[in-house]
Amino acid sequence: MHELTCPACGSPSQYNFRDFVMMCPFCSASFRLDIETGRKELFGDHYIIPNTIDPVRLKEHVTEWLKRLHHKPGLAEKEFVILDIRGTSIPFWIVSLEIHTVWKGVIQRSKRATDAKLGADYLTESGTFRRAYRWAVNARSNICENWGMARLHEPKEPVNVVWDGFPLDSTYSRGRLTPEAEGEKSAYERREFFEFKYANGLPILGCQIQEDEALRRAKTHVEWYHYNIAxxxxxYLMDCRHEFDIAGMQLIHMPFWHATYAYRPANFLRHFYRTVEKHVIIEGINGGILKGELGIIHRDKVQINAVVTGGAAILFFLLGAVWTPMFFLVALFFGVVSGLSAYTAMIKLEERKRHVNHVTPAASNAKMKAQDL
Ligand SMILES: [Zn+2]
Structure with a gap:
């Protein structure tokens, strides 16, 4: 920490030189410091989205979300315990950009070609698409210091997200429990020039990433995303090119809340279930659930059932062997239940896998074409 005087109000204060933008605790002015020359420069493109959530409201939101997921909503409050709630105002570089993608590839014909030549079944296709984003790049040097921030982008296309940036508008508006009111302002439109008071009690993290790095990362993320869409x-995609139009960059502090909770089944299953901490991440305007780990899913219960009845089948089989053959019938009954449970759990797992993994290119093609701009 080093002492500096604020170029706006002249008050001395302690600053961390690791931060790219200094924030005066007295007048909320943002400025940059050239460490070599000591020159200070006021930084105007710094905004904050006001936090409007408090721990009580947050708890209500998380409980409501858990109730909606629970197959017996009445039980949710008994079975879930909220362990910890924490809010933070995190800096993001918001890059307003437009990207134009041109692609070329080959597509298999639906009818087999009569020509026996290799490759005759394929046709060359090409296309273009253009999209505009306000792309958010985390301005902290460690993107994993807050749970869930490293993969916030959830595109509507079935692509595997391997980047940490995300489109601000579609991300910060999802997961809401209350419908959007008419004429309601978006998160971006709610931003104010940076002032500490808008954090409403949340700790404000410093900006540690420089503008040029954020811009480079934003471009890379969007390129990867568009490559996946192409x-x-x-x-077989053969060629894919992108052209960018960068409209501007702003530094915006955004409010995020993080809650941890634990699940404990109310019935006999509690003896077989290990309590694990689960995480939820919530935006600080409307309390939308941006990312949440599910406590227990139906498949888990079926799986536990398979193990328990399987155990009973073995026990009664042994009893049948040493005592009376009557128990073989009971063992058979438990064996059938266990087998059915295991089969159901397997089917559910397969369903989930199919849901998560990519769909075939051909199936998504028609859908994608409709979405293009
Ligand atoms: Zn000041």
Missing amino acids: QMHAD
Whole structure:
């Protein structure tokens, strides 16, 4: 920490030189410091989205969300315990950009070609699409210091997200429990020039990433995203190019809340279930659930059932062997129940896998074309 005087109000204060933008605790002015020359420069493109959530409201939101997921909503309050609630105002570089993607590839014909030549079944196709984003890049040097922030982007296309940036508008508006009111302002439109008071009690984290790095990362993320989209158009993508139009960059502090909770079944299953901490991440305007780990899913219960009845089947089989053959019938009954449970759990797992993994290019093609701008 080093002492500096604020270029706006002249008050001395302690600053961390690791921060790219200094924030005066007295007048909320943002400025940059050239460490070599000591020159200070006021930084105007710094905003904050006011936090409007408090721990009590947050708890209500998380409980409501858990109730909606629970197959017996009445039990949710008994079975879930909220362990910890924490809010933070995190800096993001918001890059307003437009990207134009041009692709070329080959697609398999639906009818087999009569020509026996290799490759005759394939046709060359090409296309373009253009999209605009306000792309958010975390301005902290460690993107994993807050749970769930490293993979916040949930695209509507079935692509595997391997980048940490996300489109601000579609991300910060999802997971809401209350419908959007008419004429309601978006998160971006709610931003104010940076002032500490808008955090409403949340700790404000410093900006540690420079503008040029954030811009480079935003471009890379969007390129990867668009490359994945282009890949869905063709069976074999051969070429994919992007052109960017950068409209501007702003530093915006955004309010996030993080809650941890634990699940404990209310019935006999509690003896077989290990309590694990689960996480939920919530935006600080409307309390939308941006990311949440599920406590227990139906499949888990079925799986536990399979193990318990399987154990009973073995026990009664042994009893049948040493005592009376009557028990073989009971063992058979438990064996059948266990087998059915295991089968159901397996089917559910497969369903989930199919849901998470990519769908075939051909199936998503028609859908993608409709979405293009
Ligand atoms: Zn000041």
